[in-house]
Amino acid sequence: MTDAILSLRGISKHFGGVKALTDVSLELERGKVVALVGDNGAGKSTLVKVMSGVHRPDSGKYIFEEREIQVSDPAAIADMGVQTVYQDLALCNNLDAVQNLFLGREMTGPWWTGFRLNRAEAERKARDVLKRLRLDSISLRRNVGAMSGGQRQNIAIARSILWEPKVVLLDEPTAALSHSAAEQVGALVRELASHGLAVLVISHDIHHFVLENTDRIEVLRLGRNAASFNSKEVTGEQVVNAMVGGNEAVNMAG
Ligand SMILES: Nc1ncnc2c1ncn2[C@@H]1O[C@H](COP(=O)(O)OP(=O)(O)OP(=O)(O)O)[C@@H](O)[C@H]1O
Ligand SMILES: [Mg+2]
The missing domain is CATH 3.40.50.300 (P-loop containing nucleotide triphosphate hydrolases)
Known part of the structure; x- marks a missing residue:
């Protein structure tokens, strides 16, 4: 082995x-x-x-x-x-790349912020993972519904990587x-x-x-x-x- x-x-x-x-x-x-x-x-x-x-x-x-x-x-x-990316991708078209990357994840600030999603931190992590995958050209703030099929596929793959599989x-x-x-x-x-x-x-x-x-x-x-x-x-x-x-x-x- x-x-x-x-x-x-x-x-x-x-x-x-x-x-x-x-x-x-x-x-x-x-x-x-x-x-x-x-x-x-x-x-x-x-x-x-x-x-x-x-x-x-x-x-x-x-x-x-x-x-x-x-x-x-x-x-x-x-x-x-073990992460899986299915063909339908399960992306939310009305959300942007950052929101989609963290969909279903606890991306919360500390308790005194009311555990709200820490957007700045999420954006930083999103930029980081996209850069690591050489996908820097993807806009973080555009709704994924307005993106090409290839970009959407890449976001779905990047999302699976965030879990460090x-x-x-x-x-x-x-x-x-x-x-x-x-x-x-x-x-x-x-x-x-x-x-x-x-x-x-x-x-x-x-x-x-x-x-x-x-x-x-x-x-x-x-x-x-x-x-x-x-x-x-x-x-x-x-x-x-x-x-x-x-x-x-x-x-x-x-
Ligand atoms: N949930 C299910 N219930 C009943 N039969 C199923 C189910 N999932 C798959 N099958 C059957 O199992 C066989 C294999 O299907 P599978 O979807 O794994 O094929 P595939 O190789 O992915 O094909 P494709 O290239 O068309 O996607 C097929 O006969 C299919 O009808
Ligand atoms: Mg199949």
Whole structure:
């Protein structure tokens, strides 16, 4: 066991008669970006929801920092250091970047201020985290509803970082983005890994986003591990072939 932070071993999960996941294993390491790819319905989002504590697996092990965890609820998983950014982002359009970053957080002044939100302190922290992520160009005071899809995605990712997680899970962060906005998200994802975080990102954009911004590619097909590739040593065609099936499971991760 070297740099693994989060490992899933033999995870299965069904919904009624639908076997969403069967005997799936996955490992996330410090400083690495792993892409989770597969066709629609392959089980990617379900696997992320197991990792984030939304779904309790029927069987299998969830190991975090070498200890087996009993998945109870998403808040406990988040407290442990696993943050998830879902596709809908859960941002409030009528609030600005600072307010969104601290949404749901206790950002209160001392008791003699009546525990009011300390705006100056929040702004300072917001500026700090955006700078660390090289997102300084984002306006702190504009309502996020008036921002581009890429900027909104970046704010949602920055918000997850404020909790100083060890693992960040991103479900299709580039789905609705232009090529250049997706490139920005790619740069951000690599930035997170360079700070030592373990990152998992679901994407359908194999040729651009996945090959360019990730270290390893894990392919799910029909709810099972289908292949694992080193991103630097594989072609988009090989990845797509593994997604749609035909060949036996392959393992080419270096
Ligand atoms: N809450 C649920 N209740 C019932 N079935 C579900 C539920 N969530 C997922 N499923 C089923 O589990 C399977 C896997 O779905 P999942 O959303 O994980 O796929 P996915 O790989 O994320 O697909 P996509 O690329 O379309 O987002 C599908 O057959 C889906 O219908
Ligand atoms: Mg999905």
